[in-house]
Amino acid sequence: MSIYDIEVKPIDSKPTTLKHYEGEVLVIVNTATKCGLAGQFKELEELYQTYKDRGLVVLGFPSNQFKQELSSGDEASTACRTTYGVTFPMHEIEPVNGPDANPLFSYLKSHSKGFLGEAIKWNFTKFLVSRDSQEIIRYASTQNPEKMIPDIERLLARREH
Template sequence: MNVYDFKVQTAKGELKSLADYRGQVLLIVNTATKCGLTPQFKELQRLHETYKDAGLTVLGFPCNQFHQEPVQNSEMAQTCEINYGVTFPLLAKIDVNGPNADPLYKYLKKEASGFFGLGGIKWNFTKFLVDAEGRVVKRYSPYTKPLKFEAHIQKLLEQASQKKTAAR
């Protein structure tokens, strides 16, 4: 099992298979537009713009479990685009903890349990880095700014590129 085995809902309510991202490095983030960490959208967007052609996709999953994403999916997407220039995919609002946690997030937490192995998502902007094979390789805390691990993203993109070249 890997990330590509999951389906998620888009902000428009359509089902989207993560298998559509097979071969890409993914940065999966639970987001919120009313959070003190919301300025991280700018760094996430910068990574998206810089590396999308090299095979990086940032996926934002809005979450109101921390009471910082009170708006509907359509308003949330518009707010992110207007205020932060976000063009990476923002999916439907989900739960990341508890009995109604999205299956993808249950999997992510199992694969990268976090600080002291506690598992739960502690706050918005927890980030999961997934390699081009669909494996969770690293979990970053909400307070780790996205540009802090840009070198790790570059390394994963380089590895994916080398595998594609070798396969030819």
């Protein structure tokens, strides 16, 4: 199975796959609006605005796995947009660990460098996915999104088609 075959549930539309993001560099992050790290929404939005015209897409996936999210994906998405100015795509609330984990996060955990198979320990774990999905880099929750910039620029510079 390819990462692009995985079904996701965007807030603003019906379930789809990641196929329409093939060829883009992706930042995939599990989010929580009531988390102490929620300030990262602004930093993720800055990355998105800075690099989206070069092929970067940030995808937010709210999770209440750590009991720090609102009760619905719509509420979480609204909070992200109104409080933090988020314009990147947001998705429905789903777990990121355990037997009911969002299949995307199961895939990311099993394919990322340095953390193969490790559970997500907290909100705002970030995954950077190359244009061909062959390189997946995992960043800890506490790592500021700007620490991803060298890797983002390196992956954007590659023309993989």
